[in-house]
Amino acid sequence: MGRHSVYVKEKLRRGLWSPDEDEKLYNYITRFGVGCWSSVPKLSGLQRCGKSCRLRWINYLRPDLKRGTFSLEEEDMIITLHEVLGNRWAQIAAKLPGRTDNEIKNYWNSYLKKKLIKQGIDPITHKPLSENHQVRNDTNCTDKASMLLMSKFPNMSNSVEIEQPFHFNKRIFNSEAITRQLTEVSRNQLVSKQVFDPLFLYDFQANMNPIGPYDGNQDFGICSMPNLTNFEHGHMTESDFSDSSTSRMSTSNRTNTMIRHHSSAGIHQMNEMLENSQELTWDADNKIDSLFEYPYDGIKNEEDFSNNNNNNNPLSSLL
DNA sequence: AAAGACACCAACCGCCCAACC
């Protein structure tokens, strides 16, 4: 039995998400938080599989998403991290607040890879194309990663650590034999990782004035979710709702908006935050739930969700 | 103006791992 049969059997929807579906999912997660994804479709009234809901939330609806074009700093960082981590997009995304692995992966495949090739650099080895025959030295790769990042991004030196060396695929890495090959420093880093967590932005948001821009600086704000962004200004319109499914023009418009929000001043402020982020801690189990004041288990069925679904949500105006 | 090629990116697929029973 393949997945297709599951979709057919349960008459699950596939493909692009409609604004209505987005709204249902958004309303549900913002009210009840992230819990068991497999139960989300049922409880939120969506005819999607849990995985699809999770993906949509993570890659599109999550309030901390930055979206828009990548800055030069981000671009540089992706290239540096890719040199160290390879195609481990989730780990790369973890170092870039507001960016998803999917977004970075797409950006890499559609733009950065070609850019490097144009510059005569092999996008896989990150060496000049003429030096492709050279075999990379992977030992001490974790240290190399940290050094690379520290040299290129001094502002992040204390908050970014590489979790795993380049070619140690997570699945292989659990092997004791391989672990033994690491240097003492690398092992320590892996064991006692103090990794910058992009989700600390949730904390930031929680402490932020929900109506006004951060510290009066309009360049710096959580502007990923158009509806939230516009809600900051006290109103929203139907056209503000993110809709990748009906119009690609909307994506372009959104992108243009985001460019305005992410000036270099904003990035500078972000860097300052990153510098200070070493002081922050985040309980992984409560990353998202703490953003939303509603516990996941506060809802038992779809009826509860409907009853609890008041009209205070920004999206409710779309109804 | 039309058709084909290309680019972009949201969403899906398949696999792995960990937790749970």
Place this chain on the structure above:
DNA sequence: TGGTTGGGCGGTTGGTGTCTT
């Protein structure tokens, strides 16, 4: 201890917009 389930990840696909001829 083995099976099941859910979550996470990287690779890939396919739909749509844009560009080129």
